[in-house]
Amino acid sequence: MSAADRAARTEAADALCAAAYADAGGPSSGVALVAVGGYGRGELAPCSDLDVVLVHDDDLPAGALDAVLEKLWYPLWDSGSRIDHSVRSLSEMTTAAHDDLKVMLGQLDVRHLAGDHHLSLRLRTEQLAHWRRDARRRLPELKALTHARHVRAGELAHSSVPDLKESHGGLRDATVLRALVASWLVDASQADSDAVRRGLLDARDELHAVTGRAVDRIAPEHWPALAERLELPDAVAAQRHVRELGRRLTHFSRLAWRRVDAVLAGPGGRGARRPRLQVLAPGVALAAGEVVLDRSARPESDPALLLRACAEAAERDAPLAPATAARLAREGAPLGDPWPAEARRLLVRMLAAGPGLLPVWETLEETGALSAVLPEWERIRLFPHASAVHRFTVDRHSVETCVEAAGLIRSVGRPDVLAVAALLHDIGKGGVGDHSVEGAPIARRIAQRLGFDEDECDVVATLVRQHLLLSQTATSRDPDDPVTLAHVADRVGTPEVLSLLVALTEADARAASAQAWSSWRAGLVRRLAAGVLAVLLARQAGTSAPRVADPEVTVPDAVRGDPRRAAFTVEPVADGARVTVVSGDRVGLLADVSAVLALQRVRVRAARAWSQDAWGVSAWDVSEEVDPAVLRERFAALVEGRLDVGRRLRLDGSPDVLPPTVEVHHEASRTSTVLEVRASDRLSVVHHVCATLAGLEIAVRSAHVDTLGPQAVDVFYLQEAWAGALADDRAADAAHAVRAALAGSG
Numbered sequence: 143m144s145a146a147d148r149a150a151r152t153e154a155a156d157a158l159c160a161a162a163y164a165d166a167g168g169p170s171s172g173v174a175l176v177a178v179g180g181y182g183r184g185e186l187a188p189c190s191d192l193d194v195v196l197v198h199d200d201d202l203p204a205g206a207l208d209a210v211l212e213k214l215w216y217p218l219w220d221s222g223s224r225i226d227h228s229v230r231s232l233s234e235m236t237t238a239a240h241d242d243l244k245v246m247l248g249q250l251d252v253r254h255l256a257g258d259h260h261l262s263l264r265l266r267t268e269q270l271a272h273w274r275r276d277a278r279r280r281l282p283e284l285k286a287l288t289h290a291r292h293v294r295a296g297e298l299a300h301s302s303v304p305d306l307k308e309s310h311g312g313l314r315d316a317t318v319l320r321a322l323v324a325s326w327l328v329d330a331s332q333a334d335s336d337a338v339r340r341g342l343l344d345a346r347d348e349l350h351a352v353t354g355r356a357v358d359r360i361a362p363e364h365w366p367a368l369a370e371r372l373e374l375p376d377a378v379a380a381q382r383h384v385r386e387l388g389r390r391l392t393h394f395s396r397l398a399w400r401r402v403d404a405v406l407a408g409p410g411g412r413g414a415r416r417p418r419l420q421v422l423a424p425g426v427a428l429a430a431g432e433v434v435l436d437r438s439a440r441p442e443s444d445p446a447l448l449l450r451a452c453a454e455a456a457e458r459d460a461p462l463a464p465a466t467a468a469r470l471a472r473e474g475a476p477l478g479d480p481w482p483a484e485a486r487r488l489l490v491r492m493l494a495a496g497p498g499l500l501p502v503w504e505t506l507e508e509t510g511a512l513s514a515v516l517p518e519w520e521r522i523r524l525f526p527h528a529s530a531v532h533r534f535t536v537d538r539h540s541v542e543t544c545v546e547a548a549g550l551i552r553s554v555g556r557p558d559v560l561a562v563a564a565l566l567h568d569i570g571k572g573g574v575g576d577h578s579v580e581g582a583p584i585a586r587r588i589a590q591r592l593g594f595d596e597d598e599c600d601v602v603a604t605l606v607r608q609h610l611l612l613s614q615t616a617t618s619r620d621p622d623d624p625v626t627l628a629h630v631a632d633r634v635g636t637p638e639v640l641s642l643l644v645a646l647t648e649a650d651a652r653a654a655s656a657q658a659w660s661s662w663r664a665g666l667v668r669r670l671a672a673g674v675l676a677v678l679l680a681r682q683a684g685t686s687a688p689r690v691a692d693p694e695v696t697v698p699d700a701v702r703g704d705p706r707r708a709a710f711t712v713e714p715v716a717d718g719a720r721v722t723v724v725s726g727d728r729v730g731l732l733a734d735v736s737a738v739l740a741l742q743r744v745r746v747r748a749a750r751a752w753s754q755d756a757w758g759v760s761a762w763d764v765s766e767e768v769d770p771a772v773l774r775e776r777f778a779a780l781v782e783g784r785l786d787v788g789r790r791l792r793l794d795g796s797p798d799v800l801p802p803t804v805e806v807h808h809e810a811s812r813t814s815t816v817l818e819v820r821a822s823d824r825l826s827v828v829h830h831v832c833a834t835l836a837g838l839e840i841a842v843r844s845a846h847v848d849t850l851g852p853q854a855v856d857v858f859y860l861q862e863a864w865a866g867a868l869a870d871d872r873a874a875d876a877a878h879a880v881r882a883a884l885a886g887s888g
Contacts, residue, residue, distance in 0.1 A: 144344060145340055145343075145344075147347065148184060148185060148186055148187075148343065148347065149184065151186045151188070152181070152184045152186050155181065155186060155192055155223065156177075156255055158217070158218065158221055158223065159175055159177075159192070159194060159218065159255045159256060160175075160255060160256040161217070162214055162215075162217040162218055163175045163214060163255070163256035163257060164256065165213065165217065166209075166210045166211075166212075166213035166214040166217075167209065167210055167213070168210050168214065168256060168257050169210075169257065169258070170257065170258060171257075171258045171260075171261075172198060172199045172202055172258055172261065173196065173197070173198045173199075173202070173207065173210075173257045173258055173261070174196075174197050174198075174254060174255075174256070174257035174258045174259070174261040174262045174265070175194060175195075175196055175197075175214075175255040175256040175257050176194065176195050176197055176252050176253060176254055176255055176262050176265065177192070177193065177194055177252070177253045177255055178193050178194070178195055178248045178249055178251060178252055178253075179193040179248040179251065180193065181193045181194070181253075182248070182251035182252055182253040183251045183253075183317075184253075185313075185343055187343070187346050187347050187350045187356070188347060188350040188351055189224070189350040189354070189355055189356035189357075190224070190350075190356060191224040191225065191226045191356070192218065192223050192224065192225050192226065192227075193226045193227075193248070194218075194225065194226070194227050194255065195227070195228050195229070195230055195235070196210075196211070196214070196227070196228070196229045196230075197230060197231070197232060197235060197261060197262070197265055198229075198230075198231055198232070198261075199231070199232060199261065200231045200232055200233050202231070207229065211229065215227060224356070232261070232264070232265060232268075235249060235265060235269070236268060236269075236272060239269060239272065239273075240272070240276075243280060243283055243284055243287060244287075246269070246272075246273060246280075247317055247318070247321055249265075249269045250269055250270065250273060250320070250321055250324055251320075252265055252266045252269060253266075270324060273321070273324060273325060274324070274325055274326055277325035277326075277327055278327070278405075278406065281322075281325070281327070281402055281406065282406070284318065284321070285399060285402070288314075288315070288318055288399075291308055291310075291314065292309075292310040294308070295308035295309045295310065295312070296309055296310065296533070297309055297310040297311055297388065297392060297534075297538070298310060298311035298312045298384070298385065298387075298388025298389075298391070298392070299311055299385045299386070299388040299389035299392060299524060299535070299538070300385070300524075300534040300535045300537075300538035300539075301533065301534070302526070302527065302532060302533055302534070302535075303359055303360065303361060303362070304359070304360055304384070304385070304388065305358050305359045305360075306342055306345060306346045306349065306358045306359075306360065306384075307346070307358040308358065309388065310388075310392055310395070311387075311388030311389060311390075311391040311392035311395065312342065312358075312388065312391070313339065313342055313343070313346070313358075315391055315392070315395045316335060316338070316339040316342065316391060318395070319335050319391075319394060319395060319398055322398050322399075322402060327402065327405050328398060328401040328402055328405060329401070334390075334394065335391060335394045338387050338390050338391045338394070339391070341383075341387045342384075342387050342388070342391070344372070345368070345372065345383075345384050345387070346358065348368055348371040348372055349364060349368060351371060352364055352367045352368055352371060360384070365377035365380050365381055366380075368380050368384075378525070378526065381524065381525075381526050382523075382524045382525070385524040385535065386524060389504075389507070389508070389524070390508070392504070393464075393504065393505075393508040396461075396501070396504075397464065400431075400432075400461060403431075404430060404431070419434075419436055419437075421436055422454045422458075423450050423454055424438070424444075424450070425438060425439035425440065425441075425444055425447050425450065425451075426439070426447070426450050426451045426454050428454075428458070428460065431460060431461065432460060432461045432462070432463040432466075433451050433454050433455035433458070433460050433461065433462050433463060433466065434451075434463045434465075434466045435447075435451070435466055435469070435470075441469065441470050441473040441474045441475065442473055442474070442475055443475055444474075444475060445474065445475040445476060445477045445478065445481075445482060445485060446477075446482060446484045446485040446488055447470060447474060447475075448467070448470040448471070448474050448511060448514065448515070449485050449488035449489055449492065449515070450488050451466060451467075451470065452488070452492045452502050452506065453488045453489075453491040453492045453495070455498065455501075455502045456491070456492045456495035456496075456498040456499045456502045457491065457492075457495045457498060458498065459495075459496075459497060459498035459501075460498070461501060461505070462501075462502045462505045462506075464505055464508065464509050467505050467506060467509040467511045468509040468510070468511065470511060471509055471510050471511035471513075471514055474514065476514070477514070477515070479591050480590065480591055480592065480593040481591065481592050481593045482593070483593060485592075485593075486558075486592045486593045486594070487558075489515070489562075489592065490557070490558040490561050490562070493544045493547075493548075493561035493562070493564070493565055494544075494547075494548045494551055494557060494561045495548065496545055496548040496549070497545055499541060499544055499545055499548075500541055500542075500545065503541050507519075507523070516588070518569060518584060518588060519537065521569070521571075521572040521573075522536040522537045522540065522568060522569060522571050522572050523537050524537060525537065525571055525572050527539065527571075532654045532655065533654065533655050534653075536568050536571045536572070539568065539653055539654065540564070540565055540566070540567065540568050540569075541565070542653035543564045543565070543567060543568075543646075543649045543650050543652075543653040544561060544564045544565050544649075545653070546564075546648070546649035546650075546652040546653050547560055547561060547564040547645060547646065547649035548561075550645040550648060550649060551645075553641065553644075553645055554641050554642050554645050555638055555641065555642075556598075556601070556638070556642065559594075559598060559601055559602060559605070559642060560605075560642050560645055560646060562585075562588075562589060562592065562594075562602055563585070563601075563602050563605035563606060563609070563642065563646055564646060564649055564650075566581065566584070566585040566588060566589075566602070566606055567581070567585075567605065567606050567609045567646060567650060568581065569581045569584050569585055569588075569606070570582070570584060570585075570606070578606065578607050578608070578609060578610060579607065581606045581607070582603040582604075582606045582607035583603065585602050585603055585605075585606040586599050586600070586602060586603040589602040589603070601638075601639055601642065604633075604634075604635070604639055605639070605642055605643060605646055608633050608634065608643060609643070609646055609647065609650060611630060611633055611634075611643065612630070612643060612644065612647045612667050612670060612671060613647050613650075613651060613663070613667060615629070615630055615670060616663070616666035616667045616669070616670040617663065617666060617846060617848040617855075618818070618846055618848060618855060618857045619810065619816075619846065619857060620750075620811070620814075620844050620846065620859055621666065621669050621670040621673055622673065622689075622690040623810075623811050623813075623814075623859070624687075624689070624812070625809075625810060625811045625812055626670075626673075626810070626811075627670075627673045627674050627676075627677045627687065628677060629810075630670065630674045631674050631677040631678050631681070634674060634678070635678075636678065637675055637678050637679065637682075640671060640674055640675055640678060644667065644668070644671045647667055648664070648667070651663065660716075660717045661716030661717040662715075662716055662717040662718060662747060662763070664716070665715075665716050666748075673687075673690070676688065692750075692752040692754070692759075694754065695722065695724055695754065695759050697709075697724055697754070697757050698724065701724055701725060701726070701757070705725065705726025705756070705757075706725070706726060706781050707725065707777075707778065707781075708723055708724065708725035708735070708774065708777045708778075708781075709723070709724045709725070709774070710722070710723055710770040710773040710774050710777070711770060712767060712768060712769075712770045712773075714767055715763065717765070718747065718763060718764050718765045718766055718767075719763075719764055719766060719767040719768065720761055720762065720763055720764075721739070721761070721762040721764055721768070721770075721773070722759070722760070722761050722762075723735050723759070723760045723761075723762070724757055724758070724759050725757070725758055726756065726757065726758065727753050727756055727757055727758035728758060729836050729839055729840070729841055729863045730832075730833070730836035731751070731758045731760070732749065732751055732760060732832045732836075732842045732845075733829060733832035733833040733835075733836045734777060734780055734781065734787075735760060735762065735777070736749070736828045736829040736832050736833075737780060737787045737791065737826075737829045737833070738773050738776045738777050738780065739762065739764060739768075739773070739828075739829075740791055740825045740826045740828070740829045741776060741785075741787070741790060741791070742768055742772065742773065742776070743825060744764045744765060744766060744768050744825075745764060745765035745766075745825060745847075746762055746763070746764055746765075746828050746845070746847050747763040747764060747765065747847050747848075748762070748763040748844070748845060748846050748847060749761070749762045749763070749828070749842075749844060749845040749847075750843070750844045750845075751841070751842060751843055751844065752843070787829075791826040791829060791830075801881075801885055802819065802820060802821035802822075802881055802884040802885060803819075803820045803821075803881075804817065804818070804819050804820075804877045804878075804880050804881040804884075805817070805818045805877070806818075806873045806874070806876075806877050808867075808870075808873070811859060811867070812867075813861070813866070813867060814843055814844075814859040814860055814861050814867055815859075815860045815861070815867045815868040815872075815873050815876075816857060816858070816859055816860070817831075817857070817858045817860055817873075817876060817877060817880065818855070818856075818857050819831060819854070819855075819856045819857070819858070819880060819884070820853055820854070820855050820856075821853070821854055821856075821884050822853065822854065823853060823854040824854070827854050827856060827884065828845055828847060828856065830880075830883050830884055831845075831856065831858060831880050831883070831884070832845075832858075833883075834876075834879050834880050834883040835858070835860065835876060835879075835880070837879070838872075838875065838876060838879060839862075839863050840860050840861070840862065840863070840868065840872070840876055841860065841861050841862070841863050842858050842859070842860060843859045843860070843861050844858070844859040845857070845858050845859075846858075860873075860876065
């Protein structure tokens with residue numbers, strides 16, 4: 143679909159409205175039917191509403207339009223069109239626009255459909271006159287509304303599920319740009335922004351055609367069909383096309399609002415005609431709030447000038463003038479290979495500047511200057527993340543990781559290495575293999591070009607290769623198991639690299655989403671890192687790392703008197719609670735406790751079990767606090783046979799779309815057999831696994847539960863009831879039994 147299709151839809155709608163007005167006996171003077179909003183702009187999508195208003199002179203007698211109104215709307219409804227209609231006097235139109243800025247924006251695009259053409263022209267003229275008269279007063283309100291919408295809807299260029307209308311860089315921003323130009327206070331790149339707006343309208347038209355509904359959010363499943371209708375090779379190409387349109391409109395919008403700020407500042411402020419240059423660094427100055435080149439700048443002989451301007455702008459959170467960035471991209475001296483030491487220091491300053499980095503980086507992208515600094519960026523530019531946990535595209539996520547890492551630089555010995563690794567940690571995405579594996583050599587080559595020595599390049603490559611190591615291991619392995627600690631220590635190598643990896647892990651997770659770095663996950667990573675550090679320090683000292691001993695707990699008298707009973711204690715911890723259970727030691731104890739927790743709808747995150755003389759002790763990290771008395775009563779009912787757990791939990795969740803997978807990892811522990819289970823996320827998974835294993839007389843010593851989108855990834859450390867890892871045939875039997883139980887548990 144194209145502008146011609148929208149014009150044809152608009153023409154057909156206009157004819158429908160004009161005919162309805164004529165058939166209803168609409169007057170030729172004093173009354174007019176007008177289109178407003180998107181219909182007024184001629185931007186009808188296949189499933190758009192027809193926004194129409196019947197406007198009349200203020201002195202029209204009451205009831206004069208009753209006969210017209212009885213007949214006017216029915217033909218429009220009967221046509222199958224979606225109608226958003228109202229009836230207002232001329233003064234009511236003005237009052238509505240005065241009271242509601244959104245109404246004002248819609249009425250700036252009033253277009254005549256039928257009736258008194260002079261009345262429609264008068265309405266449009268008055269609306270524009272009122273807007274231009276009140277613009278200085280209303281623009282701050284419009285800016286606040288626009289900012290609130292951006293916060294709510296995210297960015298079209300980078301959101302995981304972009305909204306073509308509401309997102310920053312979407313069609314509402316295009317409408318706001320038209321309003322800014324209509325105010326006569328600022329000039330904007332109308333031709334360029336109109337071309338982008340037409341591209342977004344084309345995408346919305348095709349989205350309506352794909353879904354058959356008036357939707358603006360592009361869900362992941364819509365991209366393939368959208369690519370086909372836009373005649374693009376694949377879903378990734380469609381995403382890049384649409385996101386590029388959003389990125390460009392975002393750039394135009396930010397430029398326009400900076401000009402608005404300058405105008406509103408007035409004479410003597412940022413809007414002064416001859417701004418004073420404040421020299422910031424050699425060749426770089428601040429003028430009217432923007433970082434520009436001063437009169438002494440010589441781009442052709444100063445290869446670090448672009449990065450110097452970027453560093454100053456990012457550290458001051460001041461805009462880098464796009465014209466300055468574009469000039470430096472055209473005329474700047476090449477950085478060379480390797481870079482001068484000053485250039486590397488300036489890059490690190492920019493990356494470590496915090497929130498001021500983002501607008502500077504976007505200006506580099508929009509003006510083409512980024513290719514002179516980091517040509518490899520093109521492979522991840524606007525590339526979508528496959529994981530639902532990420533809120534941004536890969537390139538934006540990488541910049542956000544730098545912003546997060548800036549707050550952690552005091553915790554590491556080499557903040558320069560951390561900043562570069564944060565920028566490059568996902569540079570391997572866009573290929574066909576593991577992005578960590580593919581990214582490490584790319585990051586190493588870039589670090590060499592930046593001028594780092596060989597050891598530093600090795601560290602950068604290691605951080606990129608292992609940037610998921612701590613988070614994945616902490617949530618899927620026993621952090622106290624010596625094999626786990628040795629596995630991580632072997633890949634990290636030194637305490638210095640470990641501290642950098644801890645900071646990078648936190649920055650990466652924080653940049654992904656709030657749930658990716660909860661207090662619970664942070665605690666797991668830090669606990670794992672502490673154990674790995676002990677191993678690394680012990681290796682340096684030539685000694686053995688101390689083993690973590692299971693804590694001693696007090697066995698209540700009630701349990702000593704009847705080992706079938708259980709004592710439950712609950713204590714609050716980060717993002718949830720820890721439930722400690724003491725009962726007589728037996729195979730199947732964990733199955734019973736997990737059943738009780740599942741019945742209470744409590745989500746298990748991790749569990750550890752150990753024996754203390756004749757007693758079985760387990761500690762459960764769960765998602766929320768729960769009443770220990772209720773747990774105790776339900777446990778007693780279960781043990782005494784008064785509670786049919788199988789029936790109550792059998793219907794928990796719907797069957798898997800994909801069959802569950804169960805794998806045995808013999809190498810993951812010397813004392814246990816590790817069973818990894820992947821299945822649809824449901825509360826009873828832990829119980830089904832524990833109960834199945836109990837039926838085989840296999841003890842579960844610990845469980846580690848994680849959720850990736852709709853999938854549960856649970857790891858269980860298993861031992862024979864008499865202690866020791868499982869033999870190969872027993873492990874195979876356990877895996878088969880668990881797989882069968884989960885496949886039939888829905």
